[in-house]
Amino acid sequence: MYGNDVIDPNVPLNAAETAAYDEAAAHVEGRAVGEASAEGFDALIAADQRIEPRDAMPDKYRETLIRQIAQHAHSEIIGMQPEGNWITRAPSLRRKAILIAKVQDEAGHGLYLYSAAETLGVDRAELLDRLHDGKQKYSSIFNYPTLTWADNGAIGWLVDGAAIMNQVPLCRCSYGPYARAMIRVCKEESFHQRQGFEILWTLMRGTEAQRAMAQDAANRWWWPALAMFGPPDTGEAAKGGGHTEQSMAWGIKRFANDDLRQKFVDMMVPQADKLGIVLPDPDLRWNEERGHYDFGDIDWGEFWRVLRGDGPCNAERIEHRRSAHAEGAWVREAATAYAAKQASRRQESAA
Amino acid sequence: MSGAQTPPTEQAAGTAADSPPVAPERSWPLWEVFVRGKRGLSHVHAGSLHAPDAAFALRNARDVYTRRQEGVSIWVVRADDITASSPDEKDSFFDPAADKIYRHPTFYDVPDDVEYL
Numbered sequence: 001m002y003g004n005d006v007i008d009p010n011v012p013l014n015a016a017e018t019a020a021y022d023e024a025a026a027h028v029e030g031r032a033v034g035e036a037s038a039e040g041f042d043a044l045i046a047a048d049q050r051i052e053p054r055d056a057m058p059d060k061y062r063e064t065l066i067r068q069i070a071q072h073a074h075s076e077i078i079g080m081q082p083e084g085n086w087i088t089r090a091p092s093l094r095r096k097a098i099l100i101a102k103v104q105d106e107a108g109h110g111l112y113l114y115s116a117a118e119t120l121g122v123d124r125a126e127l128l129d130r131l132h133d134g135k136q137k138y139s140s141i142f143n144y145p146t147l148t149w150a151d152n153g154a155i156g157w158l159v160d161g162a163a164i165m166n167q168v169p170l171c172r173c174s175y176g177p178y179a180r181a182m183i184r185v186c187k188e189e190s191f192h193q194r195q196g197f198e199i200l201w202t203l204m205r206g207t208e209a210q211r212a213m214a215q216d217a218a219n220r221w222w223w224p225a226l227a228m229f230g231p232p233d234t235g236e237a238a239k240g241g242g243h244t245e246q247s248m249a250w251g252i253k254r255f256a257n258d259d260l261r262q263k264f265v266d267m268m269v270p271q272a273d274k275l276g277i278v279l280p281d282p283d284l285r286w287n288e289e290r291g292h293y294d295f296g297d298i299d300w301g302e303f304w305r306v307l308r309g310d311g312p313c314n315a316e317r318i319e320h321r322r323s324a325h326a327e328g329a330w331v332r333e334a335a336t337a338y339a340a341k342q343a344s345r346r347q348e349s350a351a
Numbered sequence: 352m353s354g355a356q357t358p359p360t361e362q363a364a365g366t367a368a369d370s371p372p373v374a375p376e377r378s379w380p381l382w383e384v385f386v387r388g389k390r391g392l393s394h395v396h397a398g399s400l401h402a403p404d405a406a407f408a409l410r411n412a413r414d415v416y417t418r419r420q421e422g423v424s425i426w427v428v429r430a431d432d433i434t435a436s437s438p439d440e441k442d443s444f445f446d447p448a449a450d451k452i453y454r455h456p457t458f459y460d461v462p463d464d465v466e467y468l
Contacts, residue, residue, distance in 0.1 A: 104414075108418060111400065111415050116398075188418075335403040336378070336379065336403050
């Protein structure tokens, strides 16, 4: 099935196009209108209401959110690098323009999220310092290299697809500024996933070498994409004591990692079929009884190794981020000096 | 406008006290961004950003918040210049409105068969 099929425009390509997203968006609007009389943090959480920046909140809730939103923001800006790597080598002007727009979106997503984190009383510059010093992490998916052009397709399709699956429930997060930022992000991610799918779709209808390149990219990105949902947190694993239970109670997290991962696999298998790509998992098969696809074991050893810093690109990503920040310092200094000069001129002319 | 209650005066109330020493860019003020989606609608709070001055804030706001034609007009306001009501005083502050139910049309008993009332 190398390419005579056409995409049915009515079939949702990703979670941002499904009812789940509409529900979350409607939920937000409904809640804003039905402002409850609930008082205090616990009552607001119990009533499924939003917590806003100036509301009283437990220190732990604030810390958890700062950590999660910062890590999310860091992931967005570090995520500019794997694809930014291909801007000068995109195969056509069209692809290049699209890639630039996508990388710019990632920067924008980072800014929405830093802005949301700042409402919790932390400074963006401080968060960037923590990223540069390795004190805060970003998604370990970005520590994998983009070896061929097809990797840009695989990232859009698999990595952004997994990100959307994770992020749509965050549109209903109990913390208002985070939820509002996520609504904006999810809308834009939809373009990201579709452009990735289209890159692979085009390659899969190309030459033998192009098909092999697309297949190779999918082989390399499939397992890291599944690991993006985080370690197992249901059944036996739930007793290990991760953040999941508390975050669910606080309405920061809405679904367990394992549930989102299963949803993702169920959504991607038919899309892979459509592309003609074989997902690199011999254990992947439909389970009639469960009504879901079964899939093989994820290599969590690798996940932890990469997260701890031993991935193919960890050092490179942080080094690049640090040097970009340092090399941009003169621009920030010049802008500050210009603003100060203009302000003093205005003062003089007013005097 | 749900965003209106989130001006960054809370920065001072937050953990600013234990922030490290101030580097130059840290002194860039925070600006709140309001976007008019289309003609006929009011400006709505979209988010915030840091910028050295108003002109930069406006340009950055265009790039960050209106990449997909989300707006036909943008306001940027220094976050420091916004005065917000406090959630702690919510009750006493808004109470005067709660006990004047005669301000609502449903307060009045009128015959059912009167039209256009």
